[in-house]
Amino acid sequence: MSVHCAALDLTWLADWNAGAGSSFDNGSSSTDGRMTWSSATAWAAALTDFGGGWSLPGVTDIGNDGCNYGSNGTDCGFNVDTSGSPLAHMYYVTLGNLAYHDTSGSGPQDGWGLKNAGPFSDMLSTESVAYWSGTPHTQALSTHAWYFYTLNGYQHFSQQSSYYYAVAVRP
Template sequence: MKAVAAVATLCLLAASANAALLSRLGGQAYYDDVLNITWTADANLAASTTFGAAGISNTPGLEGQMSWDTAQSWIAGMNAASYLGVSTWRLPHMVDINNDGCLNNFVFNNTDCGYNVVSVGPNASEMASLFYQTLGNLAYYDTSGVPQLPGLGIQFTGPFANLGNTLYWYDLATTSNPPLADLPSPDNAWYFGMPSGGQRVTGRATINPMTA
């Protein structure tokens, strides 16, 4: 079983014509028959189960959030515990198409950085595939950069519990972005934003939710 834990980026699914989410492990996980991976049913499992990882927020309203490095520890603990009888959990994958980070290539369509990012084919990001293809959500901006929704917020969450309007980590770190005002450190990682459908990088120390 290919098992995926979404850390600080979200794992949600809703049935569509393109993909089916099939209940697994007594309803505690869902298999995506397009990506060939299995997601935990609780999109914020870390809020209730830390697997011994330190640094996970328990602040009201921010429960389960963590930095990218803490997310690595959380996944390691999850596998050590063989959660749901599985020891191959990981964060969602994405492809940095030109290995250039997310600095000069932020656009509104068909790339790895921005909105309406690649969600099908070999360069598809797993979270983008879930958000756009499986769940049928729209990005806040259309492919011309014009707002197409009345406000920020995920529209469809599918059968998942605790799939929220927050950011979820990918498994890919990057040092491609030079220091900027909003990214003072080169130690960054990719994330997917459920409120807007945006995909980009932020500092690895940023506190985001973790889901599997």
């Protein structure tokens, strides 16, 4: 099943852990869905569901190059600019979830966390759950890529060798 987001003109794979048990699932268990960044991007590109053309959702690096950490309207941290991150847009705007920190940086705010997964299945939100974006970090840390935590609405970057989850989108 897929879910179309008209605001982003993107179609999302409805199962946010569809990679679990696939040949790309190379995390601590071969059935948990966690993958390195290269495995996650290859998994999305190999999907043929609904005609193919899948990828990981991207991140637009806004402001200064690299992570501009903040609690409101940046590309890195909490309450990021949702126009540059489909994962953040889905979490905050479409599903109405709240970050751990409010826009002034205070936390925890009441009602924070993944409270609404909408029509999606297996949208995980435990402490160790992050979803890869399809965007590598372009600065000195060329071995890193952007990710989004569904536990607390946090966007940052990590080593591409880390094991995170993947959800696929297509135009």
